[in-house]
Amino acid sequence: MFIVGLTGGLATGKSTVLSIFRSNGIAVIDADEVARQVLLPGTKAWRELRGFFGDEVLFSDGNVNRARLGEIVFDDIEKRRKLNAITHPRIQRAMMKMAISYFFSGHSYIVMEVPLLFETGKMLTFMHKIITVVCEDHQQLERLCKRNDFSENVAKKRISCQMPLEEKVAKSHFVIDNSGSFENTRQQTECIIRLLKRSKFTWYFRAIFGIAFLSVVFGIGHIVSNFIMNRSE
Numbered sequence: 472m473f474i475v476g477l478t479g480g481l482a483t484g485k486s487t488v489l490s491i492f493r494s495n496g497i498a499v500i501d502a503d504e505v506a507r508q509v510l511l512p513g514t515k516a517w518r519e520l521r522g523f524f525g526d527e528v529l530f531s532d533g534n535v536n537r538a539r540l541g542e543i544v545f546d547d548i549e550k551r552r553k554l555n556a557i558t559h560p561r562i563q564r565a566m567m568k569m570a571i572s573y574f575f576s577g578h579s580y581i582v583m584e585v586p587l588l589f590e591t592g593k594m595l596t597f598m599h600k601i602i603t604v605v606c607e608d609h610q611q612l613e614r615l616c617k618r619n620d621f622s623e624n625v626a627k628k629r630i631s632c633q634m635p636l637e638e639k640v641a642k643s644h645f646v647i648d649n650s651g652s653f654e655n656t657r658q659q660t661e662c663i664i665r666l667l668k669r670s671k672f673t674w675y676f677r678a679i680f681g682i683a684f685l686s687v688v689f690g691i692g693h694i695v696s697n698f699i700m701n702r703s704e
């Protein structure tokens with residue numbers, strides 16, 4: 472099995488593309504969804520978050536108010552670091568656990584949506600291929616303002632905090648241009664799915680894993696049979 476990293480800019484269409492992979496029967500992991508689970512009320516991360524930021528970042532039912540949290544950490548680098556320290560290691564562990572369980576259920580590859588894949592750099596080593604989703608700058612701005620109800624200024628500030636899209640594109644194996652219709656994006660994604668299906672890497676990986684597994688089994692068998700023979704002499 473191999474892992475395909477899916478990244479892009481704010482509101483360029485990563486989730487839209489991920490849902491196309493999902494609807495084609497591909498195993499997917501959504502970092503945003505995992506982040507939500509990690510911060511569910513009562514979890515260790517939630518308790519740490521509450522201890523540091525207080526009830527100001529919670530709704531009355533205890534769920535994290537992500538919009539408020541986003542506002543607070545956006546203008547304060549120390550608080551942003553603290554939030555990352557609370558959540559990032561847990562999110563990464565949860566994602567790797569999910570990847571391992573997909574491996575044992577026989578998937579040839581999985582697609583992991585990691586918005587800040589290049590910015591944090593932490594998950595890069597696990598990615599066999601990387602896809603970046605882009606769209607025109609003005610569309611990114613319009614879509615972000617519309618979806619998050621941001622003013623143009625706020626949206627521009629948020630976008631400028633991320634690595635420029637051209638840099639992400641230069642480091643990627645595939646690019647999906649989501650400037651057109653949903654149908655056009657679906658066609659581009661399905662074209663990549665066909666290419667990934669043809670990849671031989673998953674068979675190399677399975678062969679190496681199989682050889683390593685058999686070596687361990689035979690090694691243990693050899694040690695056990697030697698031990699039994701020595702005791703019976």
Ligand SMILES: Nc1ncnc2c1ncn2[C@@H]1O[C@H](COP(=O)(O)OP(=O)(O)OP(=O)(O)O)[C@@H](O)[C@H]1O
Pocket residue numbers: 479480481482483484485486487488586614615618649650651652653656
């Ligand atoms: N091709 C498209 N045409 C029109 N609107 C689109 C298109 N693709 C996505 N959108 C809209 O743009 C918004 C952002 O899309 P999406 O949530 O997929 O982006 P994202 O990159 O996952 O965002 P985030 O930065 O929150 O992770 C959504 O409201 C979505 O419906």
